[in-house]
Amino acid sequence: MINKKSIKNKIVSFSSIKKITKAMEMISIIKMKKLELKKKKIFPYLDVLKKITKNLIFLSQIQKQKNIFLFKKKKITKVIIIVVLTSKGLCGSLNNNLFKFILPYLKNFLSKNISYELIIFGKKENNFLSQFKKKIKIYNCNFFKKSFSKNIFKISNILFKDYKLNFFDKVFIVFNKFFNKITYKPVFKQLLPIAINIKKNFYKNNWDYIYESNSMLLLEKVFKKYFKIMIYNSFLENLVSEYSSRTISMKNASENSSNLIQELQIIYNKARQDSITQELTEIISGASVI
Numbered sequence: 001m002i003n004k005k006s007i008k009n010k011i012v013s014f015s016s017i018k019k020i021t022k023a024m025e026m027i028s029i030i031k032m033k034k035l036e037l038k039k040k041k042i043f044p045y046l047d048v049l050k051k052i053t054k055n056l057i058f059l060s061q062i063q064k065q066k067n068i069f070l071f072k073k074k075k076i077t078k079v080i081i082i083v084v085l086t087s088k089g090l091c092g093s094l095n096n097n098l099f100k101f102i103l104p105y106l107k108n109f110l111s112k113n114i115s116y117e118l119i120i121f122g123k124k125e126n127n128f129l130s131q132f133k134k135k136i137k138i139y140n141c142n143f144f145k146k147s148f149s150k151n152i153f154k155i156s157n158i159l160f161k162d163y164k165l166n167f168f169d170k171v172f173i174v175f176n177k178f179f180n181k182i183t184y185k186p187v188f189k190q191l192l193p194i195a196i197n198i199k200k201n202f203y204k205n206n207w208d209y210i211y212e213s214n215s216m217l218l219l220e221k222v223f224k225k226y227f228k229i230m231i232y233n234s235f236l237e238n239l240v241s242e243y244s245s246r247t248i249s250m251k252n253a254s255e256n257s258s259n260l261i262q263e264l265q266i267i268y269n270k271a272r273q274d275s276i277t278q279e280l281t282e283i284i285s286g287a288s289v290i
Contacts, residue, residue, distance in 0.1 A: 004268060004271050004272060004275070007264055007267055007268045007271065008268060010264055011261055011264050011265060011268065014257045014260050014261045014264070015257075015261060017253070017257050018254050018257035018258060018261070021250045021251075021253040021254045021257065022250070022254050024090070024246070024250045025246075025247055025250035025251050025254060028243045028244075028246040028247040028250060029243075029247050031243045032240055032243035032244055032247060035236055035239050035240045035243065036178075036240055038236060039178075039233065039236045039237065039240060042229065042232070042233055042236070043233075045229065046226075046229050046230070046233055049222065049225060049226040049229060050226065052222055053194070053219070053222055053223050053226050056218065056219040056222060056223075057194065057219070070192070070193055070194050070219065070220065070223055074169060075169075076112075076114055076169045076170060077114060077115065077169060078114065078115045078116070078117070078167075078168040078169055079109065079114060079115075079116045079117075079168060079169060079170040079171070079172060080116070080117055080119060080137070080159065080168050080170070080171045080172070081102070081105075081106075081116055081117070081118050081119070081172045081173070081174060082119045082121070082171070082172065082173040082174065082191075082231070082234075083098070083102065083118055083119065083120045083121070083122075083174050084121055084122060084173065084174065084175040084176075084234060084235055084238040085098070085120065085121065085122025085123050085238075086122050086123050086238070086242040087122060087123065087143075087144035087239065087242065088123060088242075088246075089123060090246055090249060090250070091242050091243075091245040091246040091249060092245045092246075092248065092249045094176060094184075094241065094242060094245045095122075095123065095128075097176075097186060098174060098175075098176060098186045099128045101174070101186035101188070102174050102186070102188065105172075105174075105188055106132075116135060117135055117136070117137040117168075118132060118135050118136045118137060119136075119137055119138045119139075119155070120136060120138070120139045120140070121140050121143040121144075121235075122141065122143065122144070122238075123141060138155075144239075148235075149232060152228070152231055152232045152235060153228050153232070155231075156227055156228040156231050156232075157228075159171055159192075160192075160224055160227055163192050170190065170192060170193065171190070171191040171192040172188060172189065172190055172191065173188075173189050173191055173230075173231060173234050174186060174187070174188050174189075175187060175189075175234045175235070175237055175238040176237065176238045176241035176242070177237050177241070178237050178240040178241045178244065181244055181247075181248075182244075182248065184240075184241035184244060184245065187234075187237075189230075189234070191227060191230060191231070192227065194223065
């Protein structure tokens with residue numbers, strides 16, 4: 001016989017889970033909207049920095065200053081890859097998809113005898129970390145908790161300085177880029193050296209800025225800011241993708257809880273009807289005997 005009490009307890013448990021997942025869904029939506037707004041505010045500044053950098057690179061090409069360390073071509077022997085993970089769990093397969101996406105790039109580096117080191121920020125993923133433990137230079141799982149922007153600018157300054165001193169040849173970043181509420185894809189982006197393509201007819205007329213100091217010194221300082229904001233924007237993109245993914249996961253969990261509650265309620269009602277029918281049958285049988 002079906003235990004009505006255990007079914008009732010399950011219904012109560014699933015109802016509690018549904019309340020929690022619904023609350024988490026609403027929190028994720030609010031946080032996602034706040035981060036989207038912050039991302040939109042940064043975009044104009046990032047766009048202007050990119051335009052200024054393009055202009056300065058174009059001018060450096062006219063002046064035939066091609067050996068500047070920011071965009072010189074040299075033999076690649078070592079690269080740094082920044083891997084941006086989620087700040088917390090319960091966000092579907094976001095991290096796993098990122099790892100699957102990065103693996104071909106890592107294999108490609110090994111096939112070309114290029115050594116690499118990983119700088120990982122975000123939630124710990126044991127399966128991934130155990131495979132590449134020797135390759136991890138920095139791992140910080142509490143990165144998102146304190147002074148988020150300050151930590152990003154600090155690590156970007158260190159990377160820029162180390163690149164200038166030729167400790168490595170290229171810097172890449174891997175993150176989830178947000179497109180809309182249901183679409184976010186992993187992106188493998190080169191940060192250093194500068195990877196901005198400029199067409200031959202970028203400017204019809206040759207022109208120049210008025211400098212207060214050396215043009216290449218200005219390019220270095222401007223790009224250093226651009227480099228920082230690119231990393232910061234990448235982290236924001238990943239965070240928006242994380243909250244979007246968590247919103248969908250919690251919505252699915254709430255819907256599954258509702259479906260299970262309905263199924264259990266049907267089973268409970270059938271069990272209750274069976275017990276009532278059995279009691280009535282016993283009463284009628286007893287009455288017929290008398």
